[in-house]
Amino acid sequence: MPLTPKPTKLIILTVVIIFLLFFLHYTHILAPVERLLVAITKPILQISYKVSNQIGTEYLDFKSKRELLTENKELKDQLAILLKEKSRYLNENEENDFLREQLKFSQTMNYEFIIANVIGKNVAGVQNSLLLDLGQQDGLKVGQPVLGEQGVVIGKISKVERNRSFMTLVNDDLSRLAAKIQGVTKTMGVVEGEFGLGIKMRLIPQNETISEGDVVVTSGLEELVPANLIVGQIEKIIKSPEQLFQEASIKSPIDFNKISMVNIIKTND
Amino acid sequence: MIKKFLKHTLIITIVALLQVAILPNLANKLNNLDIVLVVLIFIAVVYKFYFSVIYGLILGFFVDIYSSLPFGVSVLCYLLTLYFVYLILQKLLTNKSFYALLGVTFIGTLVSNLLFYFFKISIYFFGTKDYLIIKNYSIISLQNIPWQISLNLFFALLLFIGFHLGSTRFKAVFIDTTKT
Numbered sequence: 001m002p003l004t005p006k007p008t009k010l011i012i013l014t015v016v017i018i019f020l021l022f023f024l025h026y027t028h029i030l031a032p033v034e035r036l037l038v039a040i041t042k043p044i045l046q047i048s049y050k051v052s053n054q055i056g057t058e059y060l061d062f063k064s065k066r067e068l069l070t071e072n073k074e075l076k077d078q079l080a081i082l083l084k085e086k087s088r089y090l091n092e093n094e095e096n097d098f099l100r101e102q103l104k105f106s107q108t109m110n111y112e113f114i115i116a117n118v119i120g121k122n123v124a125g126v127q128n129s130l131l132l133d134l135g136q137q138d139g140l141k142v143g144q145p146v147l148g149e150q151g152v153v154i155g156k157i158s159k160v161e162r163n164r165s166f167m168t169l170v171n172d173d174l175s176r177l178a179a180k181i182q183g184v185t186k187t188m189g190v191v192e193g194e195f196g197l198g199i200k201m202r203l204i205p206q207n208e209t210i211s212e213g214d215v216v217v218t219s220g221l222e223e224l225v226p227a228n229l230i231v232g233q234i235e236k237i238i239k240s241p242e243q244l245f246q247e248a249s250i251k252s253p254i255d256f257n258k259i260s261m262v263n264i265i266k267t268n269d
Numbered sequence: 270m271i272k273k274f275l276k277h278t279l280i281i282t283i284v285a286l287l288q289v290a291i292l293p294n295l296a297n298k299l300n301n302l303d304i305v306l307v308v309l310i311f312i313a314v315v316y317k318f319y320f321s322v323i324y325g326l327i328l329g330f331f332v333d334i335y336s337s338l339p340f341g342v343s344v345l346c347y348l349l350t351l352y353f354v355y356l357i358l359q360k361l362l363t364n365k366s367f368y369a370l371l372g373v374t375f376i377g378t379l380v381s382n383l384l385f386y387f388f389k390i391s392i393y394f395f396g397t398k399d400y401l402i403i404k405n406y407s408i409i410s411l412q413n414i415p416w417q418i419s420l421n422l423f424f425a426l427l428l429f430i431g432f433h434l435g436s437t438r439f440k441a442v443f444i445d446t447t448k449t
Contacts, residue, residue, distance in 0.1 A: 007355070010319055014348055017326055018341070025340045034334055041286070045335075048290035121293035122337050129337045159337060166337045173402050174393070195409050 080150040080253040128172035128196040178221040199250040302420040346384040
């Protein structure tokens with residue numbers, strides 16, 4: 001194998017370059033170069049993301065027939081609308097309080113929605129995160145909730161840079177979301193992801209009565225996440241007498257593989 | 270000189286874009302393919318090792334910019350894998366044959382997985398201290414390794430066939446047993 005520079009020299013040179021890269025990156029000296037590279041590749045990434053998403057959809061169409069997909073999409077849309085309706089119905093008794101809270105909330109926090117495009121998916125292993133085209137300069141902050149279609153929570157902002165950001169999906173294993181089950185009991189728990197395979201609500205006290213079909217919403221315990229945003233619906237309850245807490249599998253009406261645009265609740269200081 | 274520079278820039282751009290923009294969106298298990306790694310190993314085996322190091326630095330840097338892992342993890346993993354591949358080629362698979370290419374691709378994929386796994390586990394451990402996450406991540410990673418090996422080997426095969434048919438430069442690669 002040809003190795004023009006001597007191996008030891010090459011190794012030393014590589015180590016020096018890597019350390020230099022580290023140093024320049026973490027001291028932000030390299031930031032203009034990185035930003036330039038991101039700015040150049042952003043449109044290409046956006047187009048290729050859309051194209052590959054389109055190809056993925058075409059592939060699915062071919063595989064499981066167009067009619068089934070259309071029907072499935074319609075049913076999902078209906079399910080999302082029904083979930084919203086159910087959520088509104090269940091919330092009727094607390095409507096006055098809720099509206100007052102909302103009014104107070106919007107007055108004190110003054111939040112608004114901003115729309116971001118998804119320009120890529122995570123390239124590092126099994127983590128489920130998406131790359132958004134907006135960043136710090138657009139008002140994005142770590143911890144802000146990200147909503148998909150019909151206002152369903154799909155994740156939170158996990159890393160913010162000047163003009164782009166990463167969001168971690170709720171089905172990622174590192175995702176944590178304070179949630180409650182909507183209804184009379186307002187059971188509290190934590191919604192966690194399962195390596196992109198599903199969503200679970202953990203830490204539900206054993207004595208709480210929950211049932212399949214219950215709607216899970218955000219509890220509002222997190223600083224940047226307002227209460228009553230829909231997360232999903234309980235699909236299965238996992239309960240064993242020797243455990244302190246019970247768990248529930250949650251089904252989200254959102255297809256996490258086909259997210260191209262998201263809403264972020266913007267918080268103004 | 271300019272022609273060569275443009276050629277390498279084009280190759281790096283295509284590989285980087287494929288890895289960052291196309292692969293993560295592929296369906297099923299196809300997103301386990303690591304084009305950057307296969308290209309680096311391929312260059313190390315059939316071309317020049319120091320070329321693969323330069324490619325590794327540039328491609329690793331690009332992947333790092335688009336990775337949610339801390340900056341530097343990808344470039345470090347790719348280069349450590351490359352040096353491991355170099356040692357294998359020097360000590361064990363000393364000929365530049367097709368089988369050597371497949372062999373080092375196989376070993377390189379394993380080593381790269383191990384390195385990425387180590388860094389990811391460290392991040393999980395320092396971030397959450399949740400052993401259940403580490404256990405679950407380990408299970409998923411183990412399940413993905415056979416897929417990545419198969420896909421990487423298949424891509425290495427395609428690269429080999431492509432270069433073997435397209436260029437006379439690599440005609441001797443299949444049977445060349447000399448070490449340059």
